[in-house]
Amino acid sequence: MANLLNFLLRFRHITIVCHPNADPDCIGSAYALLALLRKRLPDRHVIILASEGISTVSEKLMDYLQLRPATDLPEATDLYVLVDTSSLDQVPAVKRAVEDGGVPYAILDHHVSDERTVGGAAFSLVKERSSTCEIIFDALDKKSLDKRALQALLVGIIYDSRRFLILPDSTIITASRLIDLGAEAELALRILSSEHDPSERMAKLKGAARLRLYKADEWLIAITNVGSFEASVARSLTDLGADVALVVNEEGKKVRLSGRSTDSIYKKAGLNLAKDLMQPLAESFSGQGGGHPTAASANLKGSSGAVTSAAMGLIAGKLGIKGHTIKEIHTKK
């Protein structure tokens, strides 16, 4: 903690940067850092920037925190702090300010790291944890966190650990410490509850209806396409039983690909969706991709057909399938 605060001490104008479609882990991390800096370094100017939008799942948390992040880059900043964001490519406006304006940046994150972004950072704290909130909590002085900041961290941890399914030991211990300090689990769950958006349910059902199923050895791979809620559709397909779910959203010449997989295919077959799939696809389809071993996505230039067959080729290669072809299981409709 001394390290992070000591580093931040050197800057007057600090901009905390959120990733596109900022989720509760990102918002919770950004808020806790803002609250700490306001308390410990009250003469500094600190803002939160969400230039690439905020997810609807974060709405109740934002209301609870009474937080309205900036959408435009500030006129002057001495430092950008990327939270829960693995690559500068995700925040093009900040990337430009860093590259053209020479403004330094720090990165606090838990995704599979983008080496170029971490390499260029003036300060980095990147660890394998269920959430960035957990990394921030470990790095900060607990006594400087007020009730709201503690609550924001607990919400982010519960959200990004998928309610304690990811790295449960450390996640549960951190959550318990937050509760001891005054955060409320019940309130956190209420802040995260959603009213089951009808268009999201529709996307999930359409995704299931359009599903194509493949079998590679013992692994089941599901591919589908929808126009929105790709991540949620992919998650619902792994919940249904797929080992890997790939969801394509094609818009003109652009493709957004979301992938989710089980812990079992990651641990037994070593398939890492960020490293083995999204990062190589981003290289071949001049795009940007990354995430976690079992939850990753990419924004690519190309057609849905070309992207999915390249994706299947990469998965087949990683799984050691002969001829790199995976058989489709034809289902009667």
Ligand SMILES: [Mn+2]
């Ligand atoms: Mn996160």
